[in-house]
């Protein structure tokens with residue numbers, strides 16, 4: 401119960417803006433309970449005066465009043481329920497938007513820790529579970545509590561002694577609910593986790609369909625899904641069994657209560673202290689009293705199950721973004737593009753070693769700096785710091801002399817454009833994919849960017865041209881063409897600083913060569929930091945920085961570094977040439 405309270409307190413603030421509606425809903429729920437209670441009393445009056453006495457004239461007044469109360473109760477019930485549904489959906493909307501906003505600010509390592517399918521499940525299933533806890537659950541609890549209260553008062557009014565006997569048995573329901581709560585919660589938690597795992601397996605499998613088909617991994621993937629699905633089945637059956645056991649147990653307790661009342665009633669009738677009509681009314685009334693008490697118990701189970709979802713969501717909400725906007729950001733200025741790293745070191749959260757050690761360098765406005773180094777040297781880490789996905793653990797990075805931590809993320813990312821390693825595609829048309837570089841760009845500007853990126857010609861040849869829809873994992877364009885669309889997007893952004901992370905990775909030699917020209921155009925006149933294994937562009941670079949083991953070990957131009965014969969020269973060592981090739985050829 402403490403967990404339910406904590407989860408409730410955590411998410412209750414999200415009902416702000418709907419509190420007036422909640423009061424209305426609770427009012428109508430109470431109104432509906434009152435109407436039900438009144439109808440029981442009219443039933444008692446009918447049995448006593450019209451049925452037992454066999455008088456039709458005594459029928460009309462209570463019957464009319466009962467009908468009026470029933471219509472009123474129905475109207476109030478309808479109003480309350482419709483409002484409750486709307487309020488519940490608004491809550492879900494707000495919670496999901498809030499969690500989504502939070503997730504979007506989280507650092508890259510967060511997305512490496514959680515599987516995507518699991519996150520999807522948390523944003524859908526778990527969000528709905530919390531709604532049950534905070535809105536539907538609260539409304540249900542108030543409704544059941546008031547119904548039980550009114551019916552109890554009516555029972556006492558009808559026959560206080562019989563009512564007391566039934567009350568004595570009522571706590572049995574709650575004891576049963578408490579006994580089953582632990583089991584239901586554990587099953588619900590396992591079920592939610594398994595749900596996430598199933599979504600992950602399906603997503604990963606379909607996302608990797610080529611690997612699955614090419615390497616005949618269908619059987620293995622099916623087994624993976626089967627394993628997760630079985631875990632889900634076990635948890636779901638365990639949860640359903642616990643709930644069902646509770647239901648059946650409650651049925652037995654209810655029968656016990658009804659039999660006790662009938663037995664006592666038979667005794668009272670035999671003593672001449674009670675009429676059959678009174679006994680019937682009381683027994684009918686029990687049919688009303690027990691459901692809300694049973695609901696309260698059931699609700700306890702539902703809420704306990706919902707806390708499993710709440711905990712999973714809290715885990716995400718408690719993850720802090722790695723970077724936030726400064727409390728008082730520096731005034732914005734027209735950026736020249738001077739980038740400087742001052743004794744910058746960095747260690748990934750949770751990592752045992754620094755990935756960068758004491759890196760210091762400056763890139764002048766318009767300078768083209770190429771960063772080379774072996775795999776794992778720390779090149780991508782440099783770009784993550786420069787685009788402020790993380791802040792350095794020591795030292796500082798400055799843009800035109802202003803520490804990156806002093807400007808807003810929006811301003812920084814407007815002025816420092818990133819062309820990441822993987823070609824990022826948005827769900828939309830080619831035009832939208834280019835235009836997202838600068839929302840509001842005209843068609844002429846988009847086309848000019850596409851021309852500069854050598855993309856215009858192939859886009860024009862597509863039947864729908866710029867309006868061709870593409871999606872992540874699209875097959876409409878080749879890897880090289882997608883990269884040129886991404887270059888057009890970066891061209892359009894026209895940021896003074898450009899960070900390119902392996903722009904030719906994953907492209908074959910021919911496709912890579914086709915993006916080199918547009919890349920040259922893209923970098924000209926902008927401060928550019930280019931990370932690459934492919935040294936085709938190295939002679940164009942004003943300066944090359946060589947990173948090794950997280951340290952800056954060499955810097956200079958292509959020629960200077962080759963002449964030095966150090967790490968860079970080893971990296972740039974040419975592949976087998978004409979003189980060595982014959983050795984590799986088989987003899988005729």
Ligand SMILES: Nc1ncnc2c1ncn2[C@@H]1O[C@H](COP(=O)(O)OP(=O)(O)OP(=O)(O)O)[C@@H](O)[C@H]1O
Nearest residue numbers: 509748751755773774775776777778779780781782
């Ligand atoms: N999220 C992370 N958590 C912990 N360590 C990380 C993380 N990302 C990278 N590293 C580590 O930081 C070091 C530098 O990685 P980085 O990705 O910057 O190398 P790189 O030079 O770009 O390599 P590549 O050329 O293969 O992309 C590596 O030792 C890597 O294992």
